[in-house]
Structures are given as C-alpha cells and as structure tokens.
Amino acid sequence: MSIGIDEVRAFIGQLPDAAAVAQVQEAAARRLGELDKAAHDGIVAGRRARINDSLRPAFLRRLTGTVQERNRTGTRAGFLLDEESTRLLRTDPRNNRYRIPGGHQALPAAQQRHPGPLPGPDRGLTAPCTAGQGRAPTALPGGANSRALPGTNLVVLSRDTEGNGYSPFATYSNARYAPTYSDAVGEVYPLPEELEQDKELRDLYADGIPDSAVPALVLYPLG
Secondary structure, three states, X not given: OOOOHHHHHHHHHOOOOHHHHHHHHHHHHHHHHHHHHHHHOOOOOOOEEEOOOOOOXXXXXXXXXEEXXXXXXXXXXXXXXXXXXXXXXXXXXXXXXOOOOOOOOOOEEOOOOOOOOOOOHHHOOOOOOOOOOOOOOOEOHHHOEHHHXXXXXXXXXXXXXXXXXXXXXXXXXXXXXXXXXXXXXXXXXXXXXXXXXXXXXXXXXOOOOOOXXXXXXXXXXXX
C-alpha cells in the first residue's frame, strides 16, 4: 500500500516535538541527495551539454560546450565552451565579466560553485564563473618581465604540482582567492565591485565570501 503526500503531512502534523520533526527533515535531505546524485550521474567529462535557461547572468544561457572534470567533492565541474559559443560570448554586449582574447576558439569556464547541485542531463550544465574584466599581467615569477619574452613564446600551465599534464594558457580574470581546502588549494570569488554592481552575483554568493580571500590574477588553461 502506497503512502500519499496527504498521509505524510498528516503524520508530520502529529509529531510530538521539534526533535521528531528534525529527524523527518534529515531523512528528507538524505533522500533529496540520493535523487540529485541519480539525476546527475550522466554528467561526465567529455559529454556535450548546453547551459540551461535558469543560469545567471543571462548572457551565458543556452551556450554549448563540453563537460570537463569535476572537483574532488563532485559538486562542481569545468565547462569548455565550443567555438561558436565562445564567439557569441566574446561579441555579446552584455558580457562585462569574461575577458576573451581575440583568436581563442574555445573558452574554459572555471570550476565554480553552483547555486544548487549539478543539473541533470536534460537541463544542461550550469557552470558560472566569477571572472571580471581582467588586466594583462606585467611581470612573471622570478622578476622576468613578460614583455621581454619572444612574441612566439607559448604560455603553458601545468595541471598539478607534479606536471601530470599540461595545457596552453587560454584566458585570465581578476578575482579573489581563498585557500578553502588546504594551504595550497582553494577557490576564486568575485571582486567587491562586481558584487556591488550585480545583484544576481550577490544572490549567488549570499552565503558570503571567506575573510581570507585576497585579490588575485586567475589564469585558465585551454583544456
């Protein structure tokens, strides 16, 4: 015999105290997590996807690309825009957040916090970046000036500290960085002026930004 929603509500209404209600809430949260995981198992690296119509800012909606690797907790994923979507984003007059150098045919969206869990396969992938308009770096580590490098030098980024894979530099942004996972691993967050100017961005980071966040130049690889 199945139990309907009316019976569930009636049962909750008869619970004797707050502790009992809290147990129901915990059970509901666990079940929601199970349903979310089942819905998102199809979002795997290498799969084609489309950003859904609920993502903010609106100029990112309906752009297409390829899902990249998820982070360690599985709550975030990279998203590489395809050539046509990169062109659309570059020329969209509403785009005052992503700096896309001319000549790049694919833009890697950063692995950033979603306002909710990863979307299901039928909704596309939402991967909002926190990038603002960036400024070109003027110096390289060790005191070497970037202008002194030959114009044909390719800037390449390592995937990790051990050099397990490399990818050419694609684009950059100004943001804030905080070591949220360890002393050497963290996340990037919007600049104060971006939050002040963009209500949707403030809503996205309504939980706040770590006090340890500092201004940073963020470099993104091509793949």
